[in-house]
Amino acid sequence: MLNKVTRSLLTVPGAAVLALLSAALPAVADDTEIYQAEYEGGSTGARPKVLIAFDDSGSMSTQVEQQRPAYDSSASYATSVSADRIYWSTDGSVPSANSSNWFSASQNRCASSYDDLDDNGRFTVERGRRWVDSTVQQGQCTRECPDGSFEYYGRCYEQTTISEPVEKLVYVGNDSNNRCGNDLTYVNPNGSDDACYEVVASSNPVSGWVYRQNSGRNGRCPRGTTYLQVDPPGRNNDYDACFELVTEPEFTTTTDWVDVGQPTQVCEDDTVVPGTWQSLSSNAHTPTHVECRDDVSNGITDNGSGQGAGYPQNNVASGNEYGPGVDDSVDWGNGAYTFFTSHYMNWYHDDSLVETKSRLEIAQEVITTIIDTNPGIDFGLLEFNYDSGGRIARRIIANMTETQRAELMNLVDMTDHAGSTPMCESMYEAYRYIAGLGVVYGNDAQSGSDSRGTYDVLPKDPLAESNGTYISPNTDCAYTYIILMTDGEPQRDTDANQRIKTLTGKDCQIYDSADSGGRTENCLPQLTEYMATTDLDNDDSNGDQYGITYTIGFATDQELLSDAAANGKGEYYTANNAQELTAAFQGAIVGILSRATTFTSPAVAVDTFTRTQSRDEVFYAMFKPDDTVDWIGNIKKLKLNADAVLVDAASNPALDPDTGVIKDTARTFWSAAADGTNVDQGGVGQLLAERDPGTRTIYSNTGNNGTFELFNTTNFDAAALGLTDDLFYNVLGASTQAAASRQINWARGYDAYDTDGDSNTSESRGWILGDILHSQPLVLNYGARGSFTTSAPDLRLLVGSNSGFVHLFGNDNGVEDWAFFPKELAGILPLRRRNALSNNHVYGMDLTPVAYTYDSNNDGTLDSGAGDKVWAYLGMRRGGRAYYALDLSNPDSPSFMWRIDNNSTGFGELGQTWSEPVVTIIPGYTDNNGVRKPVLVFGAGYDTNKDDSGVGTADSQGRGL
Known part of the structure; x- marks a missing residue:
């Protein structure tokens, strides 16, 4: 359940001598509060619900050679990895033997995983975190006069x-x-x-x-x-x-x-920087603790040997990271992890273990293990009927007990391989179950057997229905997930087609089938689309109840299954052996755990839809809200095809037609893999995060009269900011030159505080690009400049972020050309770096840039050598009370033009610079040669006295044009 966070009000000091410090103070009552909420913890009664649609057709008797025997926790296997480790992955796949994704088993505090790791060697946690110890920061000293x-x-x-x-x-x-x-x-x-x-x-x-x-x-x-x-x-x-x-x-x-x-000299006491729970890291092998949200969900306070009982606590000193109550402020992230013991890794990577198994035996082993090792999920089972549709062999039981889970696993082991493959009809029965409608095919099980096996071994679950009507497993505002596994093409699978056409109002397509003729109409994709986009209980008062479909082709790769998963908002997997089938099921489970909407952290990706279009390119500025202040941002690129459809880098339609957001399966331009709406994947942000910080060009206005100098520990000093050394240190949250240099290097992108624990402070600190909340990217078209052409011009993207940096990116490759950090924003650097839990967001350069361009010879190319001009103007919104002007006539060699703020002559009432400037011409206003001069027109800004929700007061700033 998500609760809205109430903001506190803050009075900001106004002393001019503390301008740099006050620039770092947060504003109140702004529009970021709609993105911030708190996770209450504990059970919500809405655990993920998964119905496994099981293909028990005759082809499941097919023998598969070179299969690995079932994992045995008591067996000995060839050693490929070190003992006493727990390996992990984020996609459910088993790591390689030389993977660095592991932590010491003794640090595992996830009690929910203990039994399954002992018995099955693997366990999937719905969310996982490692504890990063608190540190002591030297107290800041200031020199004070009377x-x-x-x-x-x-x-x-x-x-x-x-x-x-x-x-x-x-x-x-x-x-x-x-x-x-x-x-x-x-x-x-x-x-x-x-x-x-x-x-x-x-x-x-x-x-x-x-x-x-x-x-x-x-x-x-x-x-x-x-x-x-x-x-x-x-x-x-x-x-x-x-x-x-x-x-x-x-x-x-x-x-x-x-x-x-x-x-x-007045010195503060040393400050304890609280410890926090952070995502697992391939560089942190001996964290103090590794925890899982499963324990919180299930009310488990046991933390294993060597650690007292309690729930994880956030932002506390080391030694206090466990307490008696649930701490709602713990950020559990938005992705699941799968844990593997060293013993399981040895089994998986022991290639000497081979035997022959039937597809059914493989599926039974895989599915029972999945059910057993995912106790945070409530499972149900649908089995194909011999000839017509399918039946609910076990209903989804909320908050399954261990006994109920074992009973379901026994049912899976009882299945036999005989019959046809009525997958669409079976899915239609699954739809009716989830929607709470009448039984259609659920009574059509047959008795008998043939050379392949016994028909319809499992009886239907009588408790799944009442008087011929299914009892829906739905709960408020929650989805039900279906994993459809089949090893063959549909057979005798047309009876539900007309029902589905009537239900959806859509026509169906022809697909490969096992029927005579080899091609048959099948409405499965239309059905899964309907389930994924329709409130299945038809009740607007309790949110949306959708059915999301994942499909797995076992020894088969079908367009039908691919379309069904795509339309059903799930994923399609293929598998040819036990390991691949395990990975497919586990991938589906991880996807489900990562998207279960009623039990996730509020820090979900948000697409602001600040869409910027240039030619056929469309750029999306994105940000990811958090309960802390250092939000991340990104820019992603799509294109319009000849049919005016937005497509990704693979020329596939990129937007979900129902939601209007980028599909999870889309691979945006500049991205190496599918990144979709994930703010922390792909786009210019990932390119910047993977770059050596030492290769970046970053400027600051630290030279005489604001001229650009490189942003580094040499140029960014007390003299450049007009401060004494002590006040300069204070602004950067430091008390020594070494500490100040460390902060500056962090701002440049270095892992200066070794947050990943690998003792390397010369590498990138990870995600660098700050949130782009209001600053829509400005596309600058330089035309056929240099090696560029008229048809493929030199396009650059100029954008500001709330980390305080202004960035210029190249459209051709998404790489950052340079960045600019205004020295006046020095005070926000320690706030963004400390990333404290707070509802008061930290702002920087948050206004959309505007530009003046002058093409002296009107040739369509902006060339500084020909006298052409490109001047950019940047505001700050809540970041401050100033405008900056940059000369970008040569985009590879920018220069500083001017800065005005409320201390500039004639601008004493300039408020926060929310007004996007307009560049225009005033008749009669010319230079000495009679050439008309451009002027900049903007409003006088925002007065923060309007932040208070109390009785209004007269403005003292922002009153003009």
């Missing part, structure tokens, strides 16, 4: 206003031959009465001469003043000026900075 004072070059200064009496020349006595002793000043007024004076600054009344101004030509002075010739003590100090004789005291007021002492 209130009202500021630090300057290591001293504290306070601005003080001082009032002092004005100096006067006061008469002392007569001179001696125009000379005065005792440091007195000789004064000769214009005319006579020369004498000796002293300089006096007194707050009491005293008569004396006060300087007013320098004298004019020939000793002229303004009225009220007297010209004096003044000769202070010392040589060559005489001067002439205009003075006024004053008795009352006069004062002057001066304002100055006064040194009030050294700053005081």
Whole structure:
């Protein structure tokens, strides 16, 4: 069950000197909250439900040579892997003998897996995680001056206003031959009465001469003043000026900075960075714990030898990772894992083990093992009838007990191989069972036998129906899954066709069959499509109950099965032996566990459908919400074919016609394998994640007047940001230069904090591209530039992300050309890196870029060498109160043009830059040559006082154009 998270409100400090720090503070009440929810844990009553449609036709008696005997936990096998390990895979397949996907068996805390690993050597967990220990981060130290004072070059200064009496020349006595002793000043007024004076600054009344101004030509002075010739003590100090004789005291007021002492160093206590549960890693072989959500779902607190009982706890110090209650904040991810013991691996990779088995024996072994090793799934069984349709041999029982699971396995072992292959009719009966409709073929079992075996051994399950109507296994907002396994083409399988046509309103196709003539109409794909897209209980009040179909061709590869799975929103597998059949069933199970909608983490892939189209290319910006702040993003590319259909890299239709989202089976351009809507697969994001960070070109505006310099530990320093060293460290969440450099290297894409535990900090840290929440990619068409042509022009994608980086990607290969990180966003780096559990999202460059282009000769190619221009303008939305301008006339050599923010002259009321600028021309506004100059028009921004849901207040910013 998913609960909406309530946001807390945060007051953001506004001190200008802390601009870099406040840039890192999150905003409130934004639109990310709709993507965030909490997993409640515990059983929801909606475990995945799987109906296995079992083909027991006569062809299942076919013998298959070179098959491996059943796994025996007590047998000895040739050693191929080290003992005391648990290997794992994410697709259900058995890892290779040299796979690095393993962890020490002693670290396994998934109690749900213990019995099955001991007995069967394998177990599939619905979700799995490893514990990453907490760390101690050195406390940050700051230098603080007293209130009202500021630090300057290591001293504290306070601005003080001082009032002092004005100096006067006061008469002392007569001179001696125009000379005065005792440091007195000789004064000769214009005319006579020369004498000796002293300089006096007194707050009491005293008569004396006060300087007013320098004298004019020939000793002229303004009225009220007297010209004096003044000769202070010392040589060559005489001067002439205009003075006024004053008795009352006069004062002057001066304002100055006064040194009030050294700053005081204030250090925080060392901070414990909490430990977290993270996905399994091929580089982390000895994690402290490996856990599974199955234990939480089933209320199991046992954690094995050496660890006390309890449920996993998140964001706590090591030693507290288990507690008495379910912690809803644990992010269990969105994919299942299959565990394999070392002993099972030795069996699987022992090629000396061979024997001959029938297809039925192989299927029985595989299916019973699947049922036994997946206790988090409730299974049912449908068996083909001898001649017409199929019957429910065992209903799906919610929350199956071990006894019920064993009974189902015994039923599978009792099946025999005899009869035809009425797969479409059998699936029609499965549909009626799931939808809670009347029985059609369920009573058509036959008795008898032939040379191949006994007909319809298993009786129907009387508890699957009531008075001739099936009791639906559906629960609210949940799907039921069907795995159809068959070893041959359909035979005697046309009776349900007309019923399916009436149900779906669609025509059916001709497929290969085992009937005479070899080709027969079959409506199976139309039926599976209907089941996957129709609410099968016809009740809008309890969500959608769909039936999702997976198909397995055992020793057969059929277009019918492929179409049935594709239409049924599942997957199609083929298998020719026991190992491949196991992999096929396990692949289906992993797919089911990874998509079960009522019991998954809320961190699911979201396609924002910020679609950008250029020519026949269409680009999708994507992001993946999370309960933490470092969301990931991606851009994927599709194309429009001649029929205006969006297709993937294999020219197959890419969008699901019912949902409008990219199909899971689609392989988007730039991707090596099917990636679909998975944000963390394919696209420009995976190319960037797999790249050596040292080969990237990243700029920052750290040079003089913001000129671009490479973003590295040399250029990105305190001086470049206009800060003291200590404040610079503080901004980066560090307290030393080494710690600051580590943070910068993390931002560049290095695994600087060794999150995968392999002691290699020079490799990529994994996913680098941040969430692209509002910044729609801007396509820049440079035309036939360089080796590009008019028909295949040089297209670049410019986009901002909330990790603070602006990226330019090449359309031809999806590779990042360069990135730009504004130095003003330094404060968000430690927040994104720490990735704390929080409802307050961290923003960066979140506004869609706009561009001005100028083609000087109108040849359709933008060439900087010919005087052509490309200027890009970037805003921040919630990331800040600034706009940036970049010169991209040469896309391979960008340069910084300017930055304006609320501290720029005339922009004091600029709010958060939500307004997408418009580049236009104003009549009469030209350069010195009379050429019209482009201007940028944008709104004055958003005032965050509107974030509060209380009574509105007057805006102090954003009030203009």
